[in-house]
Amino acid sequence: MKNVKVILWGLGAMGGGIGKMLCKKQGVDIVGAIDIGAKLSKSLYDVVPGIERGDREDVIVGTAEEVIRPGAADIVVVCTNSFTRDVYDKLVFVMERGMNVITSAEEMAYPQAQEPELAAKLDEIARRNGVTVLGTGINPGLIMDLLVILWTGACESVDHIVSRRVNSLSPFGPAVMEEQGIGLEVAEFEKRKAAGTMTGHVGFAESIRMITDALGWKLDKFEQDMEPIVTDVDRKSPYGFAAAGHVAGVAMKGWGTVDGQVKIEMDHPQQIEPEQVGIHTGDYVEIQGIPPVNMVNTPEIEGGIGTMAMIMNCIPHVINARPGLKTMVDIPVPHAIMGDMRDMIDEDCKLVK
Amino acid sequence: MKNVKVILWGLGAMGGGIGKMLCKKQGVDIVGAIDIGAKLSKSLYDVVPGIERGDREDVIVGTAEEVIRPGAADIVVVCTNSFTRDVYDKLVFVMERGMNVITSAEEMAYPQAQEPELAAKLDEIARRNGVTVLGTGINPGLIMDLLVILWTGACESVDHIVSRRVNSLSPFGPAVMEEQGIGLEVAEFEKRKAAGTMTGHVGFAESIRMITDALGWKLDKFEQDMEPIVTDVDRKSPYGFAAAGHVAGVAMKGWGTVDGQVKIEMDHPQQIEPEQVGIHTGDYVEIQGIPPVNMVNTPEIEGGIGTMAMIMNCIPHVINARPGLKTMVDIPVPHAIMGDMRDMIDEDCKLVK
Numbered sequence: 132m133k134n135v136k137v138i139l140w141g142l143g144a145m146g147g148g149i150g151k152m153l154c155k156k157q158g159v160d161i162v163g164a165i166d167i168g169a170k171l172s173k174s175l176y177d178v179v180p181g182i183e184r185g186d187r188e189d190v191i192v193g194t195a196e197e198v199i200r201p202g203a204a205d206i207v208v209v210c211t212n213s214f215t216r217d218v219y220d221k222l223v224f225v226m227e228r229g230m231n232v233i234t235s236a237e238e239m240a241y242p243q244a245q246e247p248e249l250a251a252k253l254d255e256i257a258r259r260n261g262v263t264v265l266g267t268g269i270n271p272g273l274i275m276d277l278l279v280i281l282w283t284g285a286c287e288s289v290d291h292i293v294s295r296r297v298n299s300l301s302p303f304g305p306a307v308m309e310e311q312g313i314g315l316e317v318a319e320f321e322k323r324k325a326a327g328t329m330t331g332h333v334g335f336a337e338s339i340r341m342i343t344d345a346l347g348w349k350l351d352k353f354e355q356d357m358e359p360i361v362t363d364v365d366r367k368s369p370y371g372f373a374a375a376g377h378v379a380g381v382a383m384k385g386w387g388t389v390d391g392q393v394k395i396e397m398d399h400p401q402q403i404e405p406e407q408v409g410i411h412t413g414d415y416v417e418i419q420g421i422p423p424v425n426m427v428n429t430p431e432i433e434g435g436i437g438t439m440a441m442i443m444n445c446i447p448h449v450i451n452a453r454p455g456l457k458t459m460v461d462i463p464v465p466h467a468i469m470g471d472m473r474d475m476i477d478e479d480c481k482l483v484k
Numbered sequence: 485m486k487n488v489k490v491i492l493w494g495l496g497a498m499g500g501g502i503g504k505m506l507c508k509k510q511g512v513d514i515v516g517a518i519d520i521g522a523k524l525s526k527s528l529y530d531v532v533p534g535i536e537r538g539d540r541e542d543v544i545v546g547t548a549e550e551v552i553r554p555g556a557a558d559i560v561v562v563c564t565n566s567f568t569r570d571v572y573d574k575l576v577f578v579m580e581r582g583m584n585v586i587t588s589a590e591e592m593a594y595p596q597a598q599e600p601e602l603a604a605k606l607d608e609i610a611r612r613n614g615v616t617v618l619g620t621g622i623n624p625g626l627i628m629d630l631l632v633i634l635w636t637g638a639c640e641s642v643d644h645i646v647s648r649r650v651n652s653l654s655p656f657g658p659a660v661m662e663e664q665g666i667g668l669e670v671a672e673f674e675k676r677k678a679a680g681t682m683t684g685h686v687g688f689a690e691s692i693r694m695i696t697d698a699l700g701w702k703l704d705k706f707e708q709d710m711e712p713i714v715t716d717v718d719r720k721s722p723y724g725f726a727a728a729g730h731v732a733g734v735a736m737k738g739w740g741t742v743d744g745q746v747k748i749e750m751d752h753p754q755q756i757e758p759e760q761v762g763i764h765t766g767d768y769v770e771i772q773g774i775p776p777v778n779m780v781n782t783p784e785i786e787g788g789i790g791t792m793a794m795i796m797n798c799i800p801h802v803i804n805a806r807p808g809l810k811t812m813v814d815i816p817v818p819h820a821i822m823g824d825m826r827d828m829i830d831e832d833c834k835l836v837k
Contacts (some may be wrong), residue, residue, distance in 0.1 A: 152640050273638055277817060281634055282781075284818030285626055285790045285796050287505050347823020420820070421793075423788050428635075428779040437638045437776050442639050460816055464630060465637030467773070470700020 132473045135446065136204040136483045137231075138163035140195065140221060142170055142335060145235050147179035148439040154183050156443070158471035163198040164190050184339050195221070201229045205450050205482045208235040208442060214248040222264055223256055230482065232272040232371045232440055239266025241337035243265050243344070244353075245381040253337050254382035255458035267445050267459055269437030270296060271334035272419060274414045275397060277459040283346060286420040292342065295398040295415035298431040299405050300380060301368035313371040313403055314357065315378040320359040331357045335385030335397050342395060345460045352388040357381050360402045368403040374380070379403055444468055447475035450482070485826045488799065489557040489836045491516035491583075493548065495523060495573060497657060499563035500532035501542025501792040504599050507536050509796070511824035516551040546572070554582045557837045558803050560586040561795060566686045568599040568690040575617055576609055583835065584615045586795055587804050593629070594690035594811050596697070598708075607809035612765050616805040620798050620812055622647060622790030624687035627767045628750060629694040632810045636699060640772040645695065648751040648768035651784040653733060654721035665712065668731040668754055672713040683708045687748050688738030694741060695748060698813045705741040710734050713755045721756040732756055760787050797821055800828035803835070 133159060139146050142164060153159055163182065164175040165338065176182055176191040192403040197475035207225045215238040222239075227230040238312040244251035255266050268273070275294040283289050300311055300456035310330040312320050335355045343350040363482040366372070373379035380402025396414075405412055412431045418424035487510060492499050506512055517528040528543040529535055540686035552560065556764025560578045565571040565585045568591040575592075578585040587670050595603035618623070628647040636642050653664055662685040665673050676682040688708045695817070715732035720747060726732035758765055771777035799812040800814040812818075821828065 155641070162777070267639060273634075278634065280819045281631065282816045283625075283820035285622060285793055286784045286820045287789060287793045287796070288508070289820045289822060303514060345819045346826055347821055349823075361793060424781060424785070424790050425783075426779060426781040430778075432638045432777070433775050436640060439773075440638050440640045443640070460819070462816060463813055464634045464817055465700045466633045467636035467639045467642045469642060470702075474700055 132476065132478060132481060133483055135159040135450070135472045135476060136162045136291065138165065138198055138204045138207040139175070140165040140207055140209045141458035142166045142175070142178055142192065144435065144438060146208060147182065149195050149208055149210065149443055150175065150179050151182045152443050154185065154187065156165065156468055156472055158473040159295040160187065161190055162204050164192045165195050165198050166365050175184035189326070194275045195224060199225055199228050199230070202483065204230055206446055209236070209430050213237045215239050215242045215249050219249055219253070219375040222253060226256050226264060229260055229262060230234065231306050231449050232264045233445060235264045235268050235438055235442055236266050237271055238337060239267065240268065240271035240334060241341045242266065242456070244336045244340035245326060250456060255402060257456055258454045263449050263454055263456045263457055265449045265457045265462070265479040267441050267444060269432055269434050269441055271341070271461055272441050273335045273437070273465070275334070275399070275434060276416070278458060279342055280345045282416050282418055282426065283420070283466070285424070286418065286422065289346060289418055289420035291394055293396045293417040294338070296431060297405065297412045298341065298401055298434060299412050300371065300401050301434055302433055304370050309372040311381050311401060314373045316363055317378060320336040320378050324357060329381070330358060331381045332383045332399050332401065334364065334461065335383065337369070339385060339387040339395050341458060341460060343389060346390040347481050348394065350387055350389060351391065353385070355383065357383050360400060364406065364407060366404040366407050371403045371417045385438065426473045430440055440467070441465055447472060451477045451480045485829065485831060486836055488512040488559070488803070488825045489515045489552055490799065490827060491517040491557045491560040492520065492528070493560055493562045493760040494564035495519045495531055495545065496563065496591060497788065498792060499561060500535065502547050502561055503528065503797055505792055505796050507538065507540065509821055509825055511538065515557050516542055516544045518548050518551050521543050529833060537630060548577060551577055552581050552583070554729060557583055558780040559584040559586060559799055564590070566590045567692070568592050568595045568602050572606070574601055577608060579609050579615050579617060580615045582615060584802050585606065585617045586798060587619045588621050588795055589619050590621065590624055590686040591690060591748070593621065593624035593687060594694045595619065595809070597689045597693035610809055611807045614807045616802050616807055616810055616812045618798060618802045618815070620794050622787050622794055623783055624690045625794050625812055626790070626818070627785060628687070628689035628749055628752070629733065629770070630789055632695055632769050633698045633813060635769050635771055635777045635779065638777070639771065639775065642771055644747055644774035645769040646749045646751065646768070647768070648692070649784060650758065650763065650765045650789060652765050653724065653754050653756045655786055655788055657723050661724040664734050665731050667726045667735065670712050670714055670731060673731050677710060681708060682710060682734070684734045685736045685752050685754060688736065690739040691750065692748050692815060694792065694797040694811060696742060701741060701747065703740055704744065705748045706738070708736065708738040710736050713753060714777060715761065717760065719757040719760050721764070724756045726756060753828045793820070794818055800825060806832045
């Protein structure tokens, strides 16, 4: 079997990071790369910091029209957007040229939640072209949805779920510092929040619907809110700074109501340097059910590495899947790839034979 | 769609317990029950303690020949044995009559590990008959394999895995007390161990192979050992008693060697009344990798309820799966069923239309 052929669309921190990871794996080749502006016409191996070319063939960054051509690859990794609406045209462009596609767009982890019409169209286009589309990442994609769902597999019944992710934003770069309002005055945070321009975490709507749909609960109402995490002390991370009295992060909360009761609670405080103020990071699953579940992973899985790994590790599952829009509850569990990626591919499903 | 139709083969603690759980769910009917001896010709609802019939039709316990007939059910739940060799004929009997089958037999969680020839035959017979066969449970099936595998999905690479399950045997009945040597003198334990008649936990070989095969590691060597857990104080559980100086449980350990290094360690002390001596039960996953994982669930998921729930919750996945022998890494993640079970069934895969 030929190596698994991958095209990277988007060479930012996420797409570039996946490229770095892929270069360390066996049985997989990066055969194309797409970006815009100054990266065009340069070598992938010059554009992505720290990527190790080894004796691999060079890859020149091109436009989508140049790179996405029928038969060019088994799968395209799209890391360019957070919202389904924004990434939709790219996903369609890939699928109409006969390739599978996986994306880091948070809303695409469960587009049925907030974009049911686009989700239906994506499913239809995928089936028509005999390919698969999946969105995933560490969260949404694993920690606050798939992991919760897996734990309920040990339960006869479930009454109430709390998913908590207490994480550090310190490893992230300037874009995330800006999105999460790090260093802002509280009044500015509130102004942005009121204007709807504070992004915070994208994914609660998707995670909650993934859980309720999996368990067979009908979600009556989804709500979320965000509050500034105001620091008592100066906090400094590689790319962020919050002076005492300013915003060091965003505390996101979400609620899913089923049968008139809040059955799912999401609690996700994200901040720089939580350790400085004695906050222990971690991932938590608390299920009231038969039997109960009381899980913690400390420290939390780091979001950047975790998302890149999840996307890389799901590549074989997407290639193997039956055509259509898939979510993490439709495919087998993701896992690390320590051998040759080709050993995980169903020969019948390989596109580039 | 008609209700999901289930036959129970084996009405002991496990099969009977699954029957009790199924009677609380919507969209599923128990349409047949098989056992031997004094249970034959009695009502299922008289034979299984605590099962609630409600307004369901009666089910009379019969022989396999009477109950397993083509078109009788969508799936048969076989809870009669621990070893593949012992349950093999029953699984074949079901599949040759055109029905899917799920079993609690521990070795069947990954029969490729110790019974590769039987596993190949089961796969062939399943495909030939267009049905699916799966073994699962809490362990093997979830805690020391699938859960570990899922966590590696967040990892770029994995160096070393420890899976630890510290559990209480107190909820279990006389059969488990006997199997695990509860109350024995140490010399008697050692004699049985030397004679190969101390069962201990069945599943390390299966869990380790499931992990190595999933990750793409080649398992060079599998080893396991057991030691008596000798109590300092008298310990009494509902069905067990260990006097001070006697055996209160079995400490099982297992090791998987890959590339000359022990990459997977299994640590599974099982005992009655661990709380009496200050031992906190729990399920642990410790992964050295990028990133590391350090997970604990306390207390542990109780083995009996957990296994029954896992089997019930996997029924839709087995019905929906493509024909063949499947393991937990082949199907979507298990989850609790809080709605109508029919909503989780692919119409094309339903056997009893």
